[in-house]
Amino acid sequence: MTLRLTITLSLLSFALQAQSKYWILLRDKESASAPSLSPKALSQRQLQNLPLDETDQPVAASYLRQLKQVGIQPVCQSRWLNAISARLTDQQYAQARSLPFVKDIQAIDPAIVITSINTPAQPDGVTPDWSNPKLAPVMNQIQATDFAQSGLTGRFVTIGVIDAGFFGADSANALKHVFERNGVKQVRDYVNQKKTNNQLLRTLETMSDMHGTEVLAAIAGNDPTENMQFGLATDATFYLARTDQGNREYRGEEDNWVAAMEWMDSLGVRLINTSLGYAKGMSNPKDNYEPSQMDGHTSLISRAAQIAADKKGILIIVSAGNEGEDRSWRIISTPADAQGVLAIGATNSRLWNRIGYSSIGPEKLPYLKPNVSCFSLYGTSLSAPVITGFAACVMQANPKLTNKQVMEIIEKSSHLYPYGNNYVGYGVPQASRALALLRNQELPVTSRSMKANGKNVTLPVDTNEGIVSVFHKKDATHVLQQEAARVSNGKVTLRRLSDEKQTTIDLKKEVIEVVWE
Numbered sequence: 322m323t324l325r326l327t328i329t330l331s332l333l334s335f336a337l338q339a340q341s342k343y344w345i346l347l348r349d350k351e352s353a354s355a356p357s358l359s360p361k362a363l364s365q366r367q368l369q370n371l372p373l374d375e376t377d378q379p380v381a382a383s384y385l386r387q388l389k390q391v392g393i394q395p396v397c398q399s400r401w402l403n404a405i406s407a408r409l410t411d412q413q414y415a416q417a418r419s420l421p422f423v424k425d426i427q428a429i430d431p432a433i434v435i436t437s438i439n440t441p442a443q444p445d446g447v448t449p450d451w452s453n454p455k456l457a458p459v460m461n462q463i464q465a466t467d468f469a470q471s472g473l474t475g476r477f478v479t480i481g482v483i484d485a486g487f488f489g490a491d492s493a494n495a496l497k498h499v500f501e502r503n504g505v506k507q508v509r510d511y512v513n514q515k516k517t518n519n520q521l522l523r524t525l526e527t528m529s530d531m532h533g534t535e536v537l538a539a540i541a542g543n544d545p546t547e548n549m550q551f552g553l554a555t556d557a558t559f560y561l562a563r564t565d566q567g568n569r570e571y572r573g574e575e576d577n578w579v580a581a582m583e584w585m586d587s588l589g590v591r592l593i594n595t596s597l598g599y600a601k602g603m604s605n606p607k608d609n610y611e612p613s614q615m616d617g618h619t620s621l622i623s624r625a626a627q628i629a630a631d632k633k634g635i636l637i638i639v640s641a642g643n644e645g646e647d648r649s650w651r652i653i654s655t656p657a658d659a660q661g662v663l664a665i666g667a668t669n670s671r672l673w674n675r676i677g678y679s680s681i682g683p684e685k686l687p688y689l690k691p692n693v694s695c696f697s698l699y700g701t702s703l704s705a706p707v708i709t710g711f712a713a714c715v716m717q718a719n720p721k722l723t724n725k726q727v728m729e730i731i732e733k734s735s736h737l738y739p740y741g742n743n744y745v746g747y748g749v750p751q752a753s754r755a756l757a758l759l760r761n762q763e764l765p766v767t768s769r770s771m772k773a774n775g776k777n778v779t780l781p782v783d784t785n786e787g788i789v790s791v792f793h794k795k796d797a798t799h800v801l802q803q804e805a806a807r808v809s810n811g812k813v814t815l816r817r818l819s820d821e822k823q824t825t826i827d828l829k830k831e832v833i834e835v836v837w838e
């Protein structure tokens with residue numbers, strides 16, 4: 322009996338390995354199909370003047386029936402991509418390819434990277450004074466108190482979180498206030514769809530099942546036991562989706578990610594955080610992504626993200642990735658490469674320059690990535706949700722803003738604007754500047770440019786810091802090298818690198834752009 326069971330399991334394992342997962346892209350849809358959207362989602366579209374189109378119609382039922390007739394069982398369906406995902410044998414692949422309504426078949430990347438690094442246990446604290454909570458370091462960096470003093474806490478804003486798992490979220494001290502007010506409306510598990518909400522929150526399959534809990538805390542966390550506020554959107558409402566499983570680098574499923582996005586769109590969710598990214602590691606090496614494919618349109622997951630931004634009015638906030646020190650990659654992963662998403666890098670704490678692991682923007686992109694950055698010791702997974710909380714405060718202040726207007730406010734509020742670069746984007750968003758933009762107030766002048774020539778130049782700078790951050794650039798946005806430059810007697814000396822055309826001096830409260838002649 323034991324031998325028979327072993328053989329059966331081995332054959333099952335072999336069969337699963339033989340069936341790779343693919344996107345089956347379809348040619349058209351049934352014109353009579355009704356959109357699968359909630360009244361709230363329809364209302365949101367009307368408010369943003371976004372018309373319904375073919376991407377809101379479901380996949381054609383007649384095509385699904387014909388696929389099933391040849392033994393192909395859909396795993397996920399995507400109305401945005403007009404596609405289904407399915408596991409196919411070589412024979413089924415050939416059968417699907419021959420069907421007249423099949424436009425293309427593409428392998429699904431099973432390699433997902435959770436964009437954070439291990440978080441150490443927090444030290445025991447003293448008895449808290451909860452009437453005056455302390456702020457996590459990044460909260461001070463982005464000026465969280467300015468939002469708090471304006472009564473902005475993400476109230477009335479609905480946020481979707483797509484991640485690897487939310488184990489213990491309902492019992493975490495930092496999130497108890499969210500669950501006590503029924504702030505999490507629904508949880509879906511796209512990995513194991515038989516799980517109930519309680520099972521998903523209380524079943525630990527791998528250590529990565531706590532990743533989404535950490536991300537949620539960085540959006541909305543407020544811990545009375547540590548007397549510490551971790552996130553800005555403490556009064557927001559949430560929908561949670563688990564789309565992947567495993568350890569830090571593991572086999573994941575990007576079709577689940579697209580399905581979760583479309584589910585949240587159907588509910589009218591306008592703000593989504595995803596601290597996951599796809600880069601390399603396909604089981605078949607010929608299907609691996611190449612760095613050159615991080616172009617915003619090669620991967621289907623980036624195409625889906627762009628559809629969400631352009632046609633659904635959703636602001637997607639994505640971690641840029643932690644490949645900055647991987648010399649074989651270094652750049653952002655997908656879907657952070659999509660133009661319409663807000664890709665978030667990570668900075669150091671003292672100098673607001675790029676922390677070593679944070680992925681950089683590809684030089685070939687015609688737009689800036691990452692968009693902005695903020696401090697995180699533990700990966701861009703925990704910088705992205707901080708900015709999601711920031712976005713929720715902006716959306717609470719003016720619910721009529723479109724996703725692109727919110728994105729613009731966040732970029733313009735950042736401390737390096739308008740002199741962004743592919744290391745940290747436009748820098749660290751500042752709540753005081755965002756509030757001024759929301760009130761249509763004129764921003765104080767915090768940036769200036771100047772010309773220089775020769776190989777060295779010494780400039781006076783207005784700062785109390787002994788060291789400032791300098792970005793040496795080959796053009797307006799692409800960094801050759803970042804430097805911690807010493808300030809001596811109120812002056813900083815720049816030494817021009819070979820091929821250096823522009824240099825940014827980051828004084829935090831002021832940015833100076835030097836153009837070399």
